[in-house]
Amino acid sequence: MTPPFKKTEENQPILEIYGKSPLSGEVIISGAKNSALVIMAGALLCPQDCHLENVPSLADIEKMIQILESLGLKITRKGQTLEIDAKNITEVSAPYDLVSQMRASFFVIGPLLSRMGVANIPLPGGCAIGARPVDLHVRGLQAMGAEVMIEHGIARAYIKGNNKRLKGTKIYLDYPSVGATETLMMAATLADGETMIENAACEPEVIDLANFCIAMGAKIKGAGTSTIIISGVDSLGSVKYNIIPDRIEAGTFLVAGAITQSELSIYPIIPEHLASVIAKLEAIGSKVVVEDFNRVKILPAPLKATDIETLPFPGFPTDMQAQFMALLTLAEGNCVVTETVFENRMRHVAELQRMGANIRVKGNHAIIQGVPLLSGAPLIATDLRASAALVLAGLAAEGKTTIQCLQHLDRGYDDLEGKLKKLGAKLHRTTGVSETRALF
């Protein structure tokens, strides 16, 4: 019996990449997606205006705007600036069709509950990289005095008692979850008393969110360490805030330089946000120079196989694993890439193998034997960072690579193609018939 094939579809957006063009020049990094999304949710905490600068142009940002508007917020976007007026929240239930498309929408539960005493948020559900449960978010809110029931795929949360206020408490996270740390830190800003979050995530985006909340008048200490202490206040006020540069976009362009053997300059960056990425690139043989504190330059060098293991920050970021795997397929020697954060984040392997990469997956390890070259091939993108990895591999491969399912890329990279073209890459977006593949 022939396996069922994905039906072909006409007029699908397809990215065509002609490999082996050397890159050169400087690329400007946009604001951090994973800061902007959670800070937008944090604007729900404040009954006055929030003015956000350096907000990237991404599909996920548009989705978050829709979700916040569905709750009654007034949002105006001017280029990289967002004006958010959360004076009147008219709805406490987020729409399923929007939340189900983007996990970050679940971030609204903490601020909405704190502000309104009630929040009904559909569970974001799993995605390409894993089940992505929200049990740590839910258990933390319950520890702060919220009733949270999961009914028909919706987390229904409300605060018991008359004063509708969460209570400060001590919370230990079983895993240093970025999202759970952010949800609970936001909820605690308006709680009655002090909240201590232990085994908190230390990612730069957590620090950015804390700085945003502090700018609104929140009392937060220890963000960026594994113990965060929040003293609840009665209300928060207007703020003008500038989002940090996107360390994952910056890391992706560093790999673009390494994989095409090009000299590239990347700006702005915050060097300490890229310490593990720069250390790994240097271990692989690249020369990386940090200039005038917020610019980094990568110089061409032969690539040497180097093991990688993803870990919570300050360890090597899981969001850079796919991009480094593309790079390591062309490195001299054998190495192992181990993914410890998500249970299903190796879906780019099958696509890289179609280009001639020599990779064997065993559990959460990918054993890579370097090959002298990759050849262009028709590829299907499966998730955001896998898409970036396929673009990078296409830039280095002989011949033409086509990538479909570009919706993943558009979620998390602000004009990646335009920025690559400015550096000399030969690629363009067209339409065509979708690639047919056996579904299993």
Ligand code: EPZ
């Ligand atoms: C954030 O996701 C980022 N997304 C992810 O970036 C990033 O990969 C991840 O942090 C880790 O750094 C945003 O900030 C919008 P986690 P998040 O909670 O918060 C488990 C990208 O490509 N877990 O730290 O969802 C979970 O299953 C995206 O930009 C629970 O078990 O990540 C995972 O195995 C992808 N229960 C691990 O923790 C929970 O309640 C890490 O997840 C929460 C998480």
